[in-house]
Amino acid sequence: MNIKPFIFYSVIASTTLLYGCGGTEQTTDSSTEQSTDSSSTITSTGLVINEIVASPSDTTYDWIELYATEDIADLSVFSLVDDNADREPQALPAVSLSQGEFIVIQAIDETDTPPDNGYYVTFKLGSDDAVTLYEDGTAISVLDWEEGEAAEGFSYGLYTDGTGTAQTLTPTEGAANQTADTSTLVTTLIAEDAPLRINEVLAKDSSGGEDWIELYVTSSSDVYLADYTLSDDNNEQFALPDITLSPGEFYRIYASTDDLGDLPSVAFKLGSSDTVSLYSNNVIIEQLSWNKGQALSGYSYGRYPDGSDATAVLTPTELSSNSQATHGPLVINEIVASAADDGNDWFELYNNSANTINLANYQVIDESDDIDPVTLPDIDLYAGEYITIYATDEDPGTYYVPFKLGKEDELSLILNDEVIDYIDWDESDVATGFSYGLSSNTGFTHAFLTPTPSSENTVATAFTPTAVNTLSITITDENWQDILDNPLDEEYHETAITFNGVTLDSVAIRTKGGSSLSSVANSSSDRYSFKVDINEYVSGQKFFGLKKFTLQNSFNDPSYMREVIAYELMDEMGVPTPEHAYVNFYVNGELFGLYLMVEAVDGEFVEKHFTNSNGDLYKPDGTGSDLLWLGDDIQSYTDINLQTNEDTTDNGAFINFVESLDKGETSAIEVDTLLRYMSVSTSLSNLDSYHGPLAHNYYIYDDDGVFSILPWDFNESFGTFNMDCNNVDVRELYIDEPVSGALSERPLIANVFAEQSNLDTYHSYLTQLINGSLSSDTFNARVNEIADLIREHVQNDPTSFYGSTYFEQNLTSTTGQFYGLTSFMQYRVANMVAQIDGTLPSAGDGSGFCAR
Incomplete structure (x- = not known):
């Protein structure tokens, strides 16, 4: 093979990217897949993706092995990319490869130190990922694997080389592929309904005693302990005793490398920062992890309450119910x-x-x-x-x-x-x-x-609702121009940001949005919304406690305040709501526009609003977002967009949730939060939401099997979004059937509204809003207060969609297709009052408001 070692710096190839369609926002790093099945697809001969290692056990890097099925004169016509839709393919080195030869490409993080020799691309491989090989911009080979198929100590690839079936292998870097003994393959799939949970750990006994692990039976039937094994983060499994535990029973296992005689034990000690895993048939179904400082001397760490997903620092209570610790003295x-x-x-x-x-x-x-x-x-x-x-x-x-x-x-x-x-x-x-x-x-x-x-x-917070602050980015002209020239790529570019005296380098920024992004891209404007990721390039980096935030461009909102008012009302009604504030957004020293800075709904948001921050967070948008039952295979719900626990969850809570909705139940719904959410969204005739035709722009969070709805993206509230509702006045939206189509097709609402007691509570929330924040004097005063805050900045906004004249008009009066804020609310409140007192109908025949 005619190759001399050199450092292969990432070269962006001039190739065609494969993207998903539908115009939805890319909400996770791997939200668009090249292939939906674990497989290798080969569309031409010459060069194929032969093998990958995504979780190395004996090297420090992931790698991709390519195999030549014929002589290749110049590899630089080929390029590689993973399934991150925000990333472009990266070119291979200009070297030759003979038929039957291999070349190994290291897959490293962009912030990693490049290898001293060999070749590399600047993306790492995930546990559920895909790699695509292009030749002159055409995809010729795809290797796609799912969770567990490329676990630590194993590879995934073709057997036999070049033409065989994709499967789990024994790693053979740069050599012929070998099958693997998968009887030792360990996968992680945290079971929603695990019958046994790791309930509490003591990693440092204050009196010098042994470490211990407490197990707790959560199932309604007996558990045979010998069916399970335990490990710490060294991953060596140890058998559990041959005993049967009853429902609700606690059981203690000592963790010690000493001989403890007849005491039940596993042969490892617990570290100050560690993970204990519970296995069933080589599948990790349950884990408890802690960091240094969470299980210090005098404290334990575990689940509170017992058996739940929520974790906390505890006072040690072996073999009895857990108790939260007091920090101190x-x-x-x-x-x-x-x-x-x-x-x-x-x-x-x-x-x-x-x-x-x-x-x-x-x-x-x-x-x-x-x-x-x-x-x-x-x-x-x-x-x-x-x-x-x-x-x-x-x-x-x-x-x-x-x-x-x-x-x-x-x-x-x-x-x-x-x-x-x-x-x-x-x-x-x-x-x-x-x-x-x-x-x-x-x-x-x-x-x-x-x-x-x-x-x-x-x-300290980045959000000051009573001020318009300055947010600046410093970005190369090349990167900024690429963002503006290729907005639909939604590709991250590196930038520095400065806000309130804090400057962070190596931050990522990209365009964001669905139909709004496409609309702006097809116009003469460059006023896109943006997503800013603080730790895309620097792991663990935060910005005023944030890992991500967005800059909203006020698309379809001449008033600049529809989203602000909606979020304020959600917060007033007790719904967990993203923080937000106005900023003047500067790019390389020049004012780009007046934007709304909005906190991302992510793991940090969940930590702030929920005692249990370990649940699954979803942002549904497409197939499955209506929450209708599609069966018990999570692959059927292709667009529910899991945001947390991507590598570990079995999605069992979500399956249980939609199944219970299909049965007409409300046991898996956080009902009060839904009623409060709907009181605001219905009041604002907000059909660009779950209860509208697209069933999107919302999050749901699993808090120990009970799902809460969370608000997102209200720029088209106040009756602006009227898709499928052109023949009706959305200001008259039914309060008890506030859906564009059939109520039965929105089971989250239908099930809750089917109970009269819930409707009564919901009406009380509507009345609270009508008599409070939405009353004419109070609402008008708030609109004027916000207008006074931002008026000067609207006038100075160089990229405004509508200008200051439309801004002033839209505060009170309909401007084009946009209802005036105060006139809309006056009409809407009168309509809702009439529906509540029975003067006007509050529901139809179940076919939805827009079908009447």
Whole structure:
């Protein structure tokens, strides 16, 4: 093979990309697949994708092996890409390959250090992924695998080389493929209805005893324990005892490498940061993971309440119901590692107890600096009192320790040689002028803060509803022009962002949207909505606690405030709602437009609003988004767009959910949240939603098998969206049948509204809105208040769709196809009052409002 080793830098090939159709927003990194089946598709001879490793056990990189079925003079006419629709194919090196020879391409992250030799592409391979090979822009080979087919220690590819069937293999990098003994293949598929759960772990016994793992039977029938095995994150499985447990029973397994005689045990210890997995026939059906600081001496970690998805730091309660722990008595409350004006670093301690604490009994250590623990000052800290201690190598004339805090660092609090509290942080957590610490003095959750030495912590937010802030990006001209020239690609490009004195490099930005994106792309405007991903290139990086946010362009909204008002009403009604605020968006120093910055509905959002942050989050948009029963195969629901737990969930909660809806049940619905959501969405005649023709622009979240609906994208509320409703006045939308089509085709609403008690509660929420925020005086005042806030910025908006004249008109009056805000609400409130008191019908015959 005529190849000399060299570093293969990613070259963007001039090739045709394969994209999904339908105009929906790409909500996850792998939302568009090249193939729906696990297979290899070969459309021509010459070069094929022969084998991949997506979870290496003996190397540091994923890899893709290509195989030549005939002589190849120049590989540079070929290119590779994974199933990320935002990514373009990357060209292969200009080398030759003889028939029967292999070439291995390493698959690395864009931020990884390139290999010293060999060839690589800048994308990693997922556990459920696909790789496509192009020749001169035409796809000629696809290798597609699903969860479990390319697990750690295995590869996936063709047997035999070049022409065989795609299957799980033994890795043979650069050599002939070999079949695998799949009896040892381990897959991870967390079972929604697992009969046995890992309920609690003790990783550091305060009295020096053994680590232990508590199991809990959640099923309604007996569980034979010997059918299961356990491992820690070293993945070696250990058999469980030959006993049967009853429903609701607890059982303790010690975790120790010592011989414990007849005590039930597994031969591993638990680490300060670890994962315990429960297996059934080599499938991981249940896991419990914790990070350093969650299972310290004196604490355990597990599920609260017992057997649920929700996890918490606990007070150890082996063989009995779990109990949430109180943080303390002494806690690390706040740290500053990049003080404004080059001031000293500091950390703050808080006495979360009813007793006085003498600090001389405690030590602190900055473990990343390889220094000895430092004893704290010999002073008394009274109950509820704070103390600020500086971290500096020069005496500041007050309490201090002789070390500094790094931009990426950790700090431990020690009592009697045991770590009793711990905090660690990344560089983005400690931006200059900000602090990092507990979001509440008594909890265990950390947040991005505004510095408050020796007083209660204050969470710093990017969202200030009473101001119009400035958000700036600095991006190469080439990258920005590519975004504007190819908006439908929705491809991420690297940029830096600056907001409220915080600047982050290596942030990703792309266009976003569905029909609105297509509409703008087909117009003369470049005013797209954008998605900003903070940790696309830098893992763990956050921005004011956010991993993602969007910039909404006010498409189809001359008032700029339809979405703002809708979100305010959702929040007022107690629905978990994205934070939002206006920003002037600057690109390379030039004002691009007045935008609405909106928090993403993602894992961070879930953590903030739900005690249980471990559930499945979906953004349905297409097949399955109406939540009608399509059977128990999750593959039938192709457009439900899972946002969390992508690599582990069995989607069992979702299947149970739609099955219960099909039976007319409401047990899997968070009914009150739905009623509150519908009171707002119905009041605003918002048919660009679940109850409209497209059944989209909403999220659902699984909280231990009960699903909550979450709001998203209200720019076409206030009657703007009238698809399939051209012959009716959407201001008269039925309140009890607020659907565009058949009510039975929206079972989430139909099931809940079928119960009169639910309708009564729903009517009370509508009445609350009618007499409160939607009453004429209150609503008009709010519209004017927002208008006063943004008027000057609308006038200065260089890319506005409608201009300031339309803005002023649309506050009160219909402008083109857009109802005036105050006139719409006056009409709508009168109509709803008449429906509630029975003067007008509140429902039809079940065929939907738009069919009347």
